[in-house]
Amino acid sequence: MSAWRISLRLLRRDWRSGELYLLAAALVITVAAVTAVGFFTDRVEATMERQGSELIASDLAIQSSTPLPETLADEAKTRGLSTAQTLEFRSVLVTDQTPQLVNIKAVDSAYPLRGELRIRANADTQDAPAPQGPPAGEVWLESRLLPLLQIQIGDRIKIGETPLRIGAILTREPDEGRSFFNIAPRVMMNTADLKATGLIGPASRATHRLLIAGDAEAVARYRDWIEPRLAANMSAESASEARPEFASAVERAARFLHLATLTTLLVAGAAIALASHRLVERQTDAVAIMRCLGAPRRLLTRIFLLRLVLFGLIASLVGCLFGWLAQAGLVGALSDWLGEDLPPASAAPIVTGVATGLICLLGFALPPLLQLTRVTPLRALRRDIGGPKAPAALALVAAGGALALLILWQAQDLSLAWKLIAGVMGALVTLVLSVLLLVRLAGRLTGRVRGIWRLGLAALARRPSGAVLQIGGFGIGILALLLLAVVRLDLLHAWQDSLPTDAPNYFLINIQPEEVEPLRDFLAEAGIERAPIYPMIRGRLTRINAHEVEPSDYEDPRAERLATREFNLSYGTEPQPDNRIVAGNWWSGEEAPPQFSVETGIAETLGIALGDRLTFWISGHAVSGPVTSLREVQWDSFNVNFFVTASPVLLRDEAATYITSFHLAHENEGLVAELSRRFPSVTPLDVDAILGQVRQVIDRGVLAVEYVFAFTILAGLLVMYAGIQASLEDRRAEHGILRTLGTGRRALLGSLAVEFTAAGLLAGLLASIFAEATGWLLAEQLFELEFSFNPWLWVVGVLGSGLAIGLAGTLATYPLLIRPPLQSLRQAG
Template structure:
């Protein structure tokens, strides 16, 4: 009880005196960053789990890229189960002369078997619940399609070869969560209207789904019956394994954002350590008096730990509150791609936030505060004894252990955590060494400088440990923002510049064989250079040699994803002009024996080598051939290209659609409208429009990352402020002596400006170097783009940070200059 009473009394005194403000700000900021991301991802993941079977609008779903056998539906019905079928595909709808790419779902009257549809009449009335889809002749559309085409409920849209009336606004689908992030507006129509549209042919790109629902035992029996009978291109989903790819994407995105918050933790950790250093300086005299009054070391140590725990819990809870408010900003930034009614978050992020806060506080603050237990009683009489020496091993060990624990926890992947931790420690080591070198250079320049320049540079070199923490922390904060500028501006501009003049800006897909020649004639009559049309066949890779494909055997997430999806295969006599053979040899002539050519990157990802026998499941049967060449593909040419191509003898008898691309000036967009009218089953993809949509997605993603890194910038400023505060006592004495020796306020003020401006310049210089280096690696190694030097980045990073930090540091220490030097010499506080 004695320890608790002392703890609470000291906490009240520390708070009233302002000793804990800086430490609490750093801790609150850290917890807020962690919990803001935690609340956001928790709500997204809860959306995936809350509806159970409604996630797939059934208890069981069979999905394929080709029509499912009627026997499957008959078997389910014979077991007393309900069934419904849907067909999903992308196409273009028009209103007048305005085309718009949409995602269409054609559904049986029984859809949905689980959950319900919600529709609105657009007049502001309450949503209606419907257990069946639209009647024949009607469309239900998302509200954003109305805005894009400037139409309203009751108007007619052209869908393929027929016109359908907009009957209602579709506000919710039970299985919409299968595609939580949607770029194209969704349209729901009756399956009975599908033949009249002419949009679906034998080899059309569509997703066919058979939905099944009924008693649990009957569903389980049907699942056991159908599983061994499924073709290679048919997948089976239930409520437990629905949306594995999206779940993986959400997991990776949330992991990335959580890892991004670790940058905030790194910087805030420096602020916590510096604030603890300042707290120790202010507590030494009080602890010496307590030792004189008989307080044993073990009691003091217990009091210090209790103070940290109580203070840490309160600050962490406040950080959780700020994080809850912060996640609202993340949701607002991504509002266009998220469901409007995300469920409330659970308590898990609060537990994670508090635990993170306590680990960070104990790891970074305990070593400095442990010095207080070593304060000798004689310090109360002899102030020249100074503070006890800190254990460098304890300080670095505790901070490193806390950092490693948090990295492994947040990464949730042992290998990734080791790589990340090694990268972080390596970068920090390089940063610290660079700062030490620059500080020593500043010290060397101080010996040659004169007047206020000598005072400013000498002050920077006189406190190397403080300068390292201060400049490193601020440098990381500036680096985060500069790196975002590099990725968001420089790399995107470089990507756009890689597109050659006249690169194709329109793709035509789903071209049926009988439409190939009429389409050529149409494009030729429109003055468009007749493009090449390439056959496209969908097939799933089942074997590499004798080894059957097992997606779970791949450690690389991309390889696992590729192993579960269907490939777009093509065939032809000649290789495309923007392809280059890197291994093997291309076949010659249309009578060449069956063989495959594989793009080099995907071959490396899936472990395909020259000479391997590949087997694809196509339209209900297996097709095999050896790999005789590996190709390098220039993907950014925006020409039609394929991962896997075959000799004509291998695939020319398979059902195929055709694909092509061409360039059309913007002033001739009327040609596209006429094309959609003449060839309703052909899907037109406006690449410029898609790029704008992708850029919008990137902007939203970057905005979310910037939002997280805002905490990093704030933490960087806290480090600077903490560094200033940690050296205030020493500065107070120095300035008092200098004032006594005749230095005037103006000279000292200018020297402060020099010191902090040089610190800001060094931080900005290091941040610019690291940002440019990282940008170069991203451009060359990841995006394969030409990287160009950005002078404005250096101006912003170096001169901007120098001016900002110089002004902020000078203003923060100005009160020391107006303090009478006599008070300092007398030792008055």
């Protein structure tokens, strides 16, 4: 009979006997978690990108200081993409009052491609969505222009040579937060009226934008096509590049989802290992009989390997099915946010899920199962010989290799993956050593107690390797549950609190030096106390050390753009509250020597390292200083932040404008009109739309992570169940002997309660320590969040684990006590 046929028969027999149920459940949960996250993130990342696209009114924006070639729009249309064009320039509106500088935005009938415009018919009505921009012959104005120019809806204003009717108040445009440097109030008009104004000529200073939207893959292919064709004065950007606040929120959401997946993988891996241990015990007699019938080791090896692969494929495919159903449920739960037109899930997560299942199975289950080939035929006659013991080194190397491979694959970040691998390996070693230490301590207590306490503690100390396996399994299961509490109650709440309800929703820019103190007083009178005002100086990076900064030196398109643009520099004596120094040291005092602090992302993009000397061209002269610190910036805080900050002595004599941000309640929005009247040169920028997008990502991301962690809970419960089942064979023989020697059922039941409660307390103690430490590391190193220790975690973790495992273990092993001693000895022997 061929190895294939034998493998299929044995697989069918094992399934019918129920010996594979536990292993199958662990594998299905693992694969379901991986594929659910894979299916979900495939679809949600596209949705997040689409919602982020509302911040630039498109999926991709091409920007230029000169008219864009028509071939760019023609190529996009050929690829089935939608296009719109805008043109922005500054001009002066002249009425009977003082001339007013304005920022004019001309849009065509297709604008916006993403997001929505909102307008008010007059100052007393609520705003409403507008499907497109103003019709020909009409303009829309920001509300602050009406009191400044003393005009009203229905009046006509002259733009260039053309009088246009004021049709509405412009309250929101999708890409209004694209730049903080629109220093004048907005006027929106139709491109059909542009030529008649006479304001735009070949040499006019204007910003031309081509907006593109459509299928994500088609947009990506178009970007690949256009990148090498962009001139030096052109740039292409997506929402994540335009708004780092949104990109930061999306990145954190993805990290939380991958964290949930990795946690499930680790916990389910422990369940697979425990289930494999029990399967080996149950298979030993069958293999001994096969050896008696002449089966060679080579044939047994092939049979076990084929059976494991077949089982893994079937269980993994079932897990993929559950994963697809799970992501469908999650998408349904988030339908109000994701919408009904989500792209279909790709087949890639199925491949990932099956591969993950096989790697888990081969890494955790294959080494102990291969030891069955070493079973001696004599085992069929002498049950006291026992089963073969797998070398601990082989099992650890295989399990460690599988974990490392899965972490590297799932983490999607090499640096993060190595940190996780080191942490997991260190935690496992610490766990084993801690359990051995605690078991030895229990053994010493055995001689000092009597009755059921002695029986229970002796049972715990009698099998050190079994105790390590069992308590380790309990500890990992409890750790999974406690990690859910840490992530849900501490990390996710900290993430939500990182964008509080009073996060800044207004920026004030173009504040002149003489307006700083009057503006600060004005805001204080309005009850806005927390509005720090920062200086801002424009400068272009020209040199890094002795090397001239040239766009052609960089392959990364973003680095090329940064090499051509001006930076917004600032200075101060203290780093801002949401900045964290990760390398070097911040300066101290107003008279600290000239030096710079650089944000880590921009430093990595431009190749700036600690100790490099930067030179900026500011107002016609060069300013230089060394980089003495690198900062991580919490961009989604919505506070004012800068890529590059300098010591005061370096920039305080440069010409500067000032910027601030603050929170303004909706019922107090009338304050903006008063502010514009008293400070006409100051430009208020409403970023409520961006703030709402980021807050929505956080809220829905929290729900998605909680949903995925349900798999971790199932895996945690499964690993605790597997830990209880792992020792049943040994207990059957022990209880038979103790019953034969006269030990009563009540005493045995009490000893079981003592043993399992002690195991639960030890496991809960270790799990609480690891959960608290893991939460702190995740908060500080991965998510850059504030973490506070939770005393209730220890109460629930230690006492709750002792009670729960004590009760569950006692109930699970109680059936062994009600059997006659002779029956137990026969089954064990």
